[in-house]
Amino acid sequence: MIRHPFYIALCVFAVIYLGYANARGWSFWSGVARPFSSTGGGPRGGYYGGFNHK
Amino acid sequence: MSERVLDCPQCGAPVKLRSAAAVFTVCEHCRSMVVVKGASAEAIGEMATLPPDLSPFQIGTRGEWKGRGFEIVGRVRVEWAEGSWNEWCILYNATITGWLAEAQGLLMVSFATEIDHPLSADARDYVAGKQLQINGQRWTVNDVKQVTCRASEGELPMAATPASKRLSVDLFSANSGFASVELADGGAEIYIGEYAAFDELKFANLRPVPGWNAEVAQEKNQTTALSCPSCGAPVQLRAVGLSMSVVCGSCATVIDTSTPQCKVIQRVGIAVRDLAPLLSLGQRGKLFDVDYEVIGFVKREDKTSNWSEFLLFNPWQGFRWLVTYQGHWSFIERVPALADVQANVVECEGRDYKFYTKGRASVVGVLGEFYWKVQRGERAEVFDYIAPPYILSKEVYPGLNEFTWSRGKYVEPGVIAKAFGLAKPTLPVDIYLNQPNPYYESWRDIRLVAFAALLLLIFVQVRASRGHPEISVANERFIFQKMAASPPPSPADPTAADLANATPADPSKTFTTPHFTLAGGEQRVNIDAAADVDNNWIDLDLRLVNVNTNASFPAFVELSYYHGSDEDGPWSEGSYSSSVSIPSVPPGEYFLSVEPGVDTQTTRVPFSVRVRSGGLFASNFIVMLLCVLFYPAMLFWRRHTFEAERWSEADGGYPWQRND
Numbered sequence: 001m002i003r004h005p006f007y008i009a010l011c012v013f014a015v016i017y018l019g020y021a022n023a024r025g026w027s028f029w030s031g032v033a034r035p036f037s038s039t040g041g042g043p044r045g046g047y048y049g050g051f052n053h054k
Numbered sequence: 055m056s057e058r059v060l061d062c063p064q065c066g067a068p069v070k071l072r073s074a075a076a077v078f079t080v081c082e083h084c085r086s087m088v089v090v091k092g093a094s095a096e097a098i099g100e101m102a103t104l105p106p107d108l109s110p111f112q113i114g115t116r117g118e119w120k121g122r123g124f125e126i127v128g129r130v131r132v133e134w135a136e137g138s139w140n141e142w143c144i145l146y147n148a149t150i151t152g153w154l155a156e157a158q159g160l161l162m163v164s165f166a167t168e169i170d171h172p173l174s175a176d177a178r179d180y181v182a183g184k185q186l187q188i189n190g191q192r193w194t195v196n197d198v199k200q201v202t203c204r205a206s207e208g209e210l211p212m213a214a215t216p217a218s219k220r221l222s223v224d225l226f227s228a229n230s231g232f233a234s235v236e237l238a239d240g241g242a243e244i245y246i247g248e249y250a251a252f253d254e255l256k257f258a259n260l261r262p263v264p265g266w267n268a269e270v271a272q273e274k275n276q277t278t279a280l281s282c283p284s285c286g287a288p289v290q291l292r293a294v295g296l297s298m299s300v301v302c303g304s305c306a307t308v309i310d311t312s313t314p315q316c317k318v319i320q321r322v323g324i325a326v327r328d329l330a331p332l333l334s335l336g337q338r339g340k341l342f343d344v345d346y347e348v349i350g351f352v353k354r355e356d357k358t359s360n361w362s363e364f365l366l367f368n369p370w371q372g373f374r375w376l377v378t379y380q381g382h383w384s385f386i387e388r389v390p391a392l393a394d395v396q397a398n399v400v401e402c403e404g405r406d407y408k409f410y411t412k413g414r415a416s417v418v419g420v421l422g423e424f425y426w427k428v429q430r431g432e433r434a435e436v437f438d439y440i441a442p443p444y445i446l447s448k449e450v451y452p453g454l455n456e457f458t459w460s461r462g463k464y465v466e467p468g469v470i471a472k473a474f475g476l477a478k479p480t481l482p483v484d485i486y487l488n489q490p491n492p493y494y495e496s497w498r499d500i501r502l503v504a505f506a507a508l509l510l511l512i513f514v515q516v517r518a519s520r521g522h523p524e525i526s527v528a529n530e531r532f533i534f535q536k537m538a539a540s541p542p543p544s545p546a547d548p549t550a551a552d553l554a555n556a557t558p559a560d561p562s563k564t565f566t567t568p569h570f571t572l573a574g575g576e577q578r579v580n581i582d583a584a585a586d587v588d589n590n591w592i593d594l595d596l597r598l599v600n601v602n603t604n605a606s607f608p609a610f611v612e613l614s615y616y617h618g619s620d621e622d623g624p625w626s627e628g629s630y631s632s633s634v635s636i637p638s639v640p641p642g643e644y645f646l647s648v649e650p651g652v653d654t655q656t657t658r659v660p661f662s663v664r665v666r667s668g669g670l671f672a673s674n675f676i677v678m679l680l681c682v683l684f685y686p687a688m689l690f691w692r693r694h695t696f697e698a699e700r701w702s703e704a705d706g707g708y709p710w711q712r713n714d
Contacts, residue, residue, distance in 0.1 A: 003499045007685050011507035014678040018511055021674040022518035027576035027637040028673035 057651050063097040072127055075151040076209035077405055079128070083697050089213055093247055102205040102216040105314065108369045109156060109294020111142055112261035113208045119163050119255060122147040126154065128208030128344055133223070134199045136427055137298040137312045139368070143210050145400050151211045153245055154712065158425045159296070159372020160390055161255065164247030167555065173235060173242040180235065188244070194393055197224035199233050204237075204298045226391035252370050263369040282307060291423060292336065292349040293367045300423035308420065308429060309569040310450045320429045329353060332378065332480070333364050335422045339473035341385060342463075344371050350422035355652070356413040356436070365424060373425055377462065382486035383470050384445055386462035400446060402461060407439035407446040411705045437486060445488035464488045485700045493693035497686060515675045522577065527570040528665035534650040536657040565648040567599055571634055572667050576638040580669055584631035585613040585661035591628070592659045593651040601643040609634040613661070637671065
C-alpha cells in the first residue's frame with residue numbers, strides 16, 4: 001500500500017510543473033492563471049493598434 | 055549415542071539409558087527410582103507423582119540449539135517457597151548432558167561448565183545483585199532460593215529424589231547469558247548457557263497440550279479445576295503447573311496453586327464484581343500470530359492514576375501482559391537478563407530507552423491466576439523508560455530484594471479489538487507515554503520522497519537556468535522633453551546625440567526601439583528601465599509588440615527618486631531604475647514601444663530601456679518548493695508539539711532539557 005499518495009502526487013506534480021513552466025517562460029501566477037483564461041491567460045494585452053510603426 | 059539397557063531391580067522391566075552421564079532414572083513401568091552404578095542398578099523407592107502441568111515438552115521432545123540437535127531425556131520438577139518449575143535434562147549433540155529450564159514462561163539452556171576458579175560453596179556469598187567474574191565474563195546474581203525436588207522422571211545425571219534440597223542461584227550476563235549455581239552437599243556446580251526463545255529452539259515431537267491442540271480434548275477435571283478452600287466454589291486453572299496463585303471468582307480469595315494443598319494466600323472482602331475487565335478470563339485472541347488466553351487480571355494504581363493489566367498465556371510462548379490505560383494498550387513481555395541500572399538512558403537489545411517516570415504502584419484488584427503469589431496491596435517501585443512505541447519498565451519489590459524488567463510495545467486499540475472480538479476499539483484519551491508519534495511515522499514515510507523531490511526541483515531549476523540564459527536583444531536611450539517648456543539642448547550636452555531619437559515635446563508621443571528577434575520557444579522577456587529622475591518621477595507604459603501579428607504584451611514601470619534633508623539628516627527614497635518581466639512571450643520579431651508620463655513640472659527626463667530575453671521566474675521554483683516542503687514542515691511542527699505533550703507528564707520534562 002502506498003502511504004501518503006496525495007503528497008507523493010503533489011511532489012510529482014511540483015517537479016513536472018517546474019520543468020514545464022521553466023521551459024515555457026511562465027511565471028507561477030501567469031502559469032496558474034493560464035488554464036482559466038479564455039484568451040490564453042497570462043499578460044497578453046491583446047493587439048497593438050496605437051500607431052503604424054512601419 | 056551409546057544406549058544402555060538395564061533391568062529394573064524392582065519389576066524387571068527394561069530401563070534404557072541414552073546418556074553416558076546418567077546415574078539415575080525412573081522406571082517407566084513401576085515408577086521405581088533406579089540408581090545406576092556401572093552395570094548394576096539399585097532401586098531406592100518409588101518416585102512421587104509429577105503434578106499435572108501444561109508444559110508442551112515431554113521426554114523424547116527434540117530441539118536444536120546453536121545448530122546442533124538435542125533430545126529431552128529426563129525431567130526434575132523443582133519447588134521453592136513461591137512456586138515451582140521444570141528442569142528438563144537434555145542430551146545435546148547425542149553426547150553432552152545439559153538442561154532446559156522452563157520457568158515462568160521463560161526457557162534457559164545451560165550446561166555444566168568448567169570455570170577458571172572454584173566457586174564458593176557458602177550460601178552467604180550469593181545475594182541478589184552481587185556480581186561475579188566467571189571465565190572472563192561479568193555475571194550478576196538475580197535470584198537465590200532454596201529449592202526442593204518434587205518429583206522426577208526419565209534419566210538424570212544426579213539422583214533427584216523427592217524432597218532433596220539444594221540452593222539454586224540464578225545469574226545473568228550481557229547478551230541473554232544465563233547461569234545457575236547449584237549448592238548441595240558442600241559443593242558448588244555451575245551451569246552456563248543462555249535464555250532462549252521458544253521458536254529459536256525448533257522443537258519437534260512436542261507434547262500435545264490439552265485445550266490447545268485440536269487432537270487433545272479439553273480436560274475439565276481435577277487437573278484443571280480445584281475447590282476454593284474458603285467458599286468451596288469450583289475454581290478453574292488455565293495454566294496448570296505454571297500458575298502459582300488463583301483468585302476464586304466467587305469469594306475473591308487468593309489461593310496458592312503451587313502445592314496440592316491449595317492454601318489460602320489472602321482472604322479479602324473486596325467484591326470481585328467491582329472489577330469489570332474489558333477482556334474476560336478465558337477469552338482467547340490472536341496477537342502477533344500467536345494465540346493467547348486471558349488468564350489473569352490485575353488492577354493497579356499509583357498516586358495519580360490506575361490502570362489494568364491482563365496476563366496472557368500460551369503453552370508454547372509462555373506469559374505475556376496486556377496493559378491498558380485510558381484506551382491505550384501495550385503488549386509486554388519479560389526481559390530476563392538486564393542489570394539493575396539507575397540511569398536516564400537504559401540500553402536494552404540495541405535500543406536506547408529514555409527515563410520517563412517512576413512511581414509506587416500497588417495492586418488494588420485481582421482476578422484469575424498468576425505465575426507468582428499475587429496479593430492485593432502488593433507494592434512495587436515502577437520505573438518507566440520509553441523509546442516509542444517501545445517501553446521498558448523496571449519493577450522493584452523492596453521486600454523481596456528483587457527486580458524485574460519487562461519490555462512492551464504499543465498496540466493500536468483496533469488490533470486488540472480485532473484480536474479479542476471487542477464490539478469496538480477502546481477510545482484512547484490524551485497521549486500515552488509510549489504511544490507512537492504519528493507525525494514522526496508520517497515523516498519517516500515521506501522523508502525519502504520529500505528529499506528526492508527537493509533534489510529534483512533543484513536539479514530542474516539549475517538545468518533550466520543553464521538552458522535559458524538571459525540575452526540582451528535591445529538597449530536604447532531616450533529623452534523625454536517638453537519642447538515648449540524646455541530650452542533646446544546645448545551642443546555640449548552629452549545627451550544631445552540621443553535627441554536624434556527623441557520626440558519633441560508632445561507628451562503623448564511614443565518611443566520605440568528598433569526591431570529585435572526572440573528566438574526559440576515561448577520565453578520570459580525582461581525589461582530594465584532607468585531614468586535620470588531627481589526629485590521627480592516618470593511612468594513608462596511599455597508594450598512589447600510582435601511586428602508580424604501585432605500581438606502586444608503590456609507592462610508598466612514607474613521610476614521615481616526623491617531626496618532631501620530634514621532635522622534627522624539626509625534622506626532619499628525611490629530608485630533610478632526598475633525592471634519588469636513579461637512571461638511566456640512567443641518567438642518572433644518584436645519592438646518595444648514606450649509611452650512616458652511625467653508630472654506637470656517635469657520638462658525633461660532622459661531614460662533608457664534594455665530588453666533581455668530568457669531567464670527564469672523564481673516564483674515557479676519558490677512556490678513548488680513551498681508545496682513540497684510545507685507538509686514535512688507541518689509534520690515536523692506537529693511532531694514537536696506531540697512530543698511536548700507526551701513529555702509534559704514525565705519526571706523532569708523533555709529529555710533534551712535534562713542534564714544527562
